[in-house]
Amino acid sequence: MSIGSKVKRFRETKGISQGDLAIRLEVAQSTISSIESDKNIPNSVLLSKIAKELEVDMNDFFEDTKTINNVYDNNDKVAIGFGNNNTFTVSGLSEKVLELYEERIKELKEQVEYWKSQSKGSK
Incomplete structure (x- = not known):
């Protein structure tokens, strides 16, 4: 469940409208x-x-979330970052979506390697 979904659930449980919370x-x-x-x-x-x-603990917003601190592929650090600490928090994403992201990262790395090899060959 995402942070936004949890905010909504906690707000509704308290019987507070969006407008009231905003005020x-x-x-x-x-x-x-x-x-x-x-x-x-x-x-x-x-x-x-x-x-x-x-009236909830801040940690309640982060339960059931997955955190990827660093992703390594062939000993190369792949920067998946949020802020300065290279941390990306994934909330409410299915394993299939994560697999698709990982696959896309691999494809992009292959493209970078291809273009690097092309630029070396043209010199």
Whole structure:
């Protein structure tokens, strides 16, 4: 379950509307809507405020998520990053989607190697 889905579930459990939560957090209602529909991910400050308003622990937003800290392929580090620490958090993605991403990364690496070899050959 995504962070946005959890925000919505916790909000609805408390019987609070998006508008009311937005007022309490001093943000636009559209901000809450975009978080709940997974169009935006709240930063840590806003997520902390949401947790406080909904009376949940911040860790509750991260249960059932998979975190890929680093991905290695042939001893080459593939940068899958979010922020400065090369961490990408995957929430609510199926294993098949993860496989497709990994496959696409492999294809892109093969393309890079091809173009590197072409540029060496033309010199």
